[in-house]
Amino acid sequence: MAADPSTSPGTRAVLDDIDARPGSTASLLRTLIGVYLRPLGGWISTADLVALAGDLGIPPAQARTGVTRLKQKGLLLAERTEAIGYRLAPDAVGMLERGDRRIFEMREMTDADDWCLVSFSIPESERRTRHQLRRRLQWIGAGIVSPALWICPGHLQDEVLEILDDLDARRWATLFRASAPVPPGSLVEAAAQWWDLAALRTEHLAFQESLTGLPTEPFAAYVRLIDSWRVLPYTDPGLPPSMLPADWPGRRSFDEFARLSAALAEPAWEHVRALTRREAPSSP
Structure with a gap:
C-alpha cells in the first residue's frame, strides 16, 4: 500500500x-x-x-x-x-x-500499568485526517473502545502525541491516563472487542x-x-x-x-x- x-x-x-x-x-x-x-x-x-x-x-x-x-x-x-x-x-x-x-x-503490560485513552472529535471537513489518525493508531497497537475513543498502553502516549502533531490534529484530541478499565463483562471479552x-x-x-x-x-x-x-x-x-x-x-x-x-x-x-x-x- x-x-x-x-x-x-x-x-x-x-x-x-x-x-x-x-x-x-x-x-x-x-x-x-x-x-x-x-x-x-x-x-x-x-x-x-x-x-x-x-x-x-x-x-x-x-x-x-x-x-x-x-x-x-x-x-x-x-x-x-x-x-x-x-x-x-x-x-x-x-x-x-x-x-x-x-x-x-x-x-508487556502488567495489571498495575497505566493506560492512555485518546478521545478525539475531528470535523467532517477534515475526514481525511480522521482516517489517517485511525489508521496510525491501529498501527501502534491501539484498540478501539468506540469510534472516537481509543486505548493503548500508557508507555505509548508519546507516540500518540507524535502522531497527532504529525497530522496537525492535536487541537481535536484529548489524552487521559487511566488505571485498569472496568468493562461490563470480563477483561478478556473487552480485549477481544477492542483489539x-x-x-x-x-x-x-x-x-x-x-x-x-x-x-x-x-x-x-x-x-x-x-x-x-x-x-x-x-x-x-x-x-x-x-x-x-x-x-x-x-x-x-x-x-x-x-x-x-x-x-x-x-x-x-x-x-x-x-x-x-x-x-x-x-x-x-
Missing part, C-alpha cells in the same frame, strides 16, 4: 515501514538498512549493499531497483565518498530509533512458523528473523495476561525472538563488517 502523498516525508517513512510486506524485497532491504547502516557510520557503498542483498537471496538487478525506490521514499541519499554509495537520510533516523525500541525492547485478537493470533503463529524456515547462514537468518518479527511489536500492544486467553501465543513468540536474536546478532554483524571493511568510512 502506498503512503498518502499529502503526508510529510517523515510520515511516509513511518507508514512504509509498517506497510512493507515481510519477506518482500522492499521489506528485506529496509530491514537490512535499518539494522546495519547506522553501525556502519551511516554510509554504505552500492556494491556492498547489493552484495549483502545477494546474501539474502535478492538478485542484483532487483536489489538496485529496490534501493532506488527506498531513495525515492526518503530513506536513503545518494552520496559518493571513496565509491558510489548511499547515506541514511537524516529524517529517517528518528523512525529507525523508534523501530529499535519496539523491535528489541518489546514491552482484533484473532488476527494477532494468526500473526504470532505465522511468525513462529517462519522460524522453521530460517537459513543456516547467520546473517541471512538474522535479517529474516528481524524482518518476520518487526511488524508484530507494533500491532501487538503487549496486553497484560489478565486480558488474554490462556492459550495466547504471544509469550512463545517473544521468547523465541529473544533467543534467536541473541544467538545470531554477533555472527551476523561479523559477516557485515568483513564484507564492508574495505570501503565503509569511519563514523562522522
Whole structure:
C-alpha cells in the first residue's frame, strides 16, 4: 500500500515501514538498512549493499531497483565518498530509533500499568485526517473502545502525541491516563472487542512458523528473523495476561525472538563488517 502523498516525508517513512510486506524485497532491504547502516557510520557503498542483498537471496538487478525506490521514499541519499554509495537520510533516523525500541525492547503490560485513552472529535471537513489518525493508531497497537475513543498502553502516549502533531490534529484530541478499565463483562471479552485478537493470533503463529524456515547462514537468518518479527511489536500492544486467553501465543513468540536474536546478532554483524571493511568510512 502506498503512503498518502499529502503526508510529510517523515510520515511516509513511518507508514512504509509498517506497510512493507515481510519477506518482500522492499521489506528485506529496509530491514537490512535499518539494522546495519547506522553501525556502519551511516554510509554504505552500492556494491556492498547489493552484495549483502545477494546474501539474502535478492538478485542484483532487483536489489538496485529496490534501493532506488527506498531513495525515492526518503530513506536513503545518494552520496559518493571513496565509491558510489548511499547515506541514511537524516529524517529517517528518528523512525529507525523508534523501530529499535519496539523491535528489541518489546514491552508487556502488567495489571498495575497505566493506560492512555485518546478521545478525539475531528470535523467532517477534515475526514481525511480522521482516517489517517485511525489508521496510525491501529498501527501502534491501539484498540478501539468506540469510534472516537481509543486505548493503548500508557508507555505509548508519546507516540500518540507524535502522531497527532504529525497530522496537525492535536487541537481535536484529548489524552487521559487511566488505571485498569472496568468493562461490563470480563477483561478478556473487552480485549477481544477492542483489539482484533484473532488476527494477532494468526500473526504470532505465522511468525513462529517462519522460524522453521530460517537459513543456516547467520546473517541471512538474522535479517529474516528481524524482518518476520518487526511488524508484530507494533500491532501487538503487549496486553497484560489478565486480558488474554490462556492459550495466547504471544509469550512463545517473544521468547523465541529473544533467543534467536541473541544467538545470531554477533555472527551476523561479523559477516557485515568483513564484507564492508574495505570501503565503509569511519563514523562522522
